[in-house]
Amino acid sequence: MELSKKTVKRILLIITFTVLLIWAIYNHKLLLKYIGELYSLISPFVIGLCIAYVVNVIMRPIERLWMKLLSKCKGKWVEKMKRPICLLLSILLVIGIILAVIFIIMPELSDSVSSLVSMVPSYVSEVESWWEALALRLDKYGVELPQFSFDTDKFIQILKDGGTAVLNTTLSATTSIVTAVINIVLALAFSIYVLAQKETLKRQSKKVLAKLMKPEKMQKLLDMLDLINRTFTNFITGQLTEAVIIGALCFIGMSIFRMPYAPAISVLVGFTALIPVFGAFIGTAIGAFLILLVKPIQAVWFVVFIIVLQQFEGNLIYPKVVGKSVGLPGIWVLVAVTIGGNAMGVVGMLISVPLCSVLYVVARNAVNGLPLAGEKPEPKSK
Numbered sequence: 480m481e482l483s484k485k486t487v488k489r490i491l492l493i494i495t496f497t498v499l500l501i502w503a504i505y506n507h508k509l510l511l512k513y514i515g516e517l518y519s520l521i522s523p524f525v526i527g528l529c530i531a532y533v534v535n536v537i538m539r540p541i542e543r544l545w546m547k548l549l550s551k552c553k554g555k556w557v558e559k560m561k562r563p564i565c566l567l568l569s570i571l572l573v574i575g576i577i578l579a580v581i582f583i584i585m586p587e588l589s590d591s592v593s594s595l596v597s598m599v600p601s602y603v604s605e606v607e608s609w610w611e612a613l614a615l616r617l618d619k620y621g622v623e624l625p626q627f628s629f630d631t632d633k634f635i636q637i638l639k640d641g642g643t644a645v646l647n648t649t650l651s652a653t654t655s656i657v658t659a660v661i662n663i664v665l666a667l668a669f670s671i672y673v674l675a676q677k678e679t680l681k682r683q684s685k686k687v688l689a690k691l692m693k694p695e696k697m698q699k700l701l702d703m704l705d706l707i708n709r710t711f712t713n714f715i716t717g718q719l720t721e722a723v724i725i726g727a728l729c730f731i732g733m734s735i736f737r738m739p740y741a742p743a744i745s746v747l748v749g750f751t752a753l754i755p756v757f758g759a760f761i762g763t764a765i766g767a768f769l770i771l772l773v774k775p776i777q778a779v780w781f782v783v784f785i786i787v788l789q790q791f792e793g794n795l796i797y798p799k800v801v802g803k804s805v806g807l808p809g810i811w812v813l814v815a816v817t818i819g820g821n822a823m824g825v826v827g828m829l830i831s832v833p834l835c836s837v838l839y840v841v842a843r844n845a846v847n848g849l850p851l852a853g854e855k856p857e858p859k860s861k
Contacts, residue, residue: 541565
C-alpha cells in the first residue's frame with residue numbers, strides 16, 4: 480500500500496516529536512540550562528512586552544478620551560499627536576501610582592521601625608517586672624523560675640550588625656543590580672517602541688503569518704489570540720478595579736475604628752490585592768506588624784477586620800468583578816488561583832485566572848459546537 484505525502488509527513492512529524500521528547504526527558508537538566516540562558520538573553524524584551532501590554536490597557540481609554548475631547552478640532556495634528564501624548568500620559572500615570580504607593584508606605588514603615596527600636600528598653604522593663612512578679616507568686620508553691628536578663632545594648636548591637644551585613648551583601652551584589660537596571664531600561668525602551676508602533680507591528684505580523692499559514696489556520700490563530708487578548712485585558716481591568724475597591728473599604732473601616740496608619744496600610748492592602756484572592760493577606764501581615772508596634776490590641780482587631788473584609792471580598796467582590804470580567808465562574812476563579820499559586824507562586828496566581836478563562840471558553844465552545852474562540856457558529860456550507 481502506497482502512503483500519501485500527507486500521511487508520510489504526519490509520520491515523520493510524529494517520529495521527530497517522539498525523538499525530541501525522549502531526548503528532552505533524558506537531558507532535562509541540560510535543556511533547562513539552555514532555556515535559562517536563552518531567557519536571560521531575551522528577558523528584557525519579554526518584560527518589555529509585558530509592560531507594553533499593561534500600559535496599553537491604560538492607554539486605550541486615554542486615547543478614546545483624547546479623540547472625544549478634540550473631536551471638533553480640525554487638523555491632522557489631533558491624530559498625529561494622539562499616540563505620543565497618550566503614551567506619555569499613560570507611562571506617567573503608572574509611574575505616579577508606583578511612586579505614590581512608595582512615598583505613602585515607606586515613611587510610616589520607617590517611623591514604625593524607629594519606634595520599635597526606641598521602645599525596646601521600656602518593653603524589656605515591663606517584661607522584667609512581670610517576670611519578677613510571676614517568680615514571687617510561683618515561689619510560694621516551691622516553683623523556682625530562672626532569672627530573666629536581657630542586654631538591651633547587645634540587642635541593639637545585633638540589629639546594627641544585621642543592618643551592616645545586609646549592606647555588605649547589597650554592595651557585593653552591585654553587579655547584579657546594575658544588570659537589573661540595564662534590563663529594566665531596555666525593557667521600558669522596548670515597551671515604548673512597541674506601543675508607539677503597535678499598528679505597524681500588528682500589520683507586519685499578519686503578513687508573516689499569511690506567508691507561513693493557510694488562511695483557515697491563520698484565522699483560527701487570530702481568533703485565539705483575540706480571545707487571549709480580550710481575556711487578559713478584562714482581567715487586568717477587573718483586577719485594578721477590585722484592588723481600588725478593597726483598598727477603599729479597608730481605609731473606610733480603619734478610619735471608622737480609628738486604627739493607626741490607615742492611609743498607608745489601606746494603600747498597601749489594595750496594592751497587594753492585585754494578587755488574586757490571597758494577595759490582601761500579604762498586606763494584612765505587614766499592616767498588623769505596623770499597628771502592633773503602636774497599639775498591640777488594635778493589631779488583633781485589625782486582623783479580625785481584614786479576615787471579615789477578605790471573606791466579603793473573596794466571596795462577593797472578586798468573583799463578581801474579576802470572575803465576571805473574564806467570563807469565568809467564581810468557583811473556577813478560586814480553583815485557578817490555588818493551582819497557579821502552588822505551581823508558580825505569585826506569577827502563577829497572577830496569570831492563572833485569565834489562562835483558565837481561555838481554556839474555559841474554548842472548552843465551552845467546543846461542547847456547544849461553536850468556533851474555537853468565537854461566539855457565533857460558522858455558516859454551514861451548502
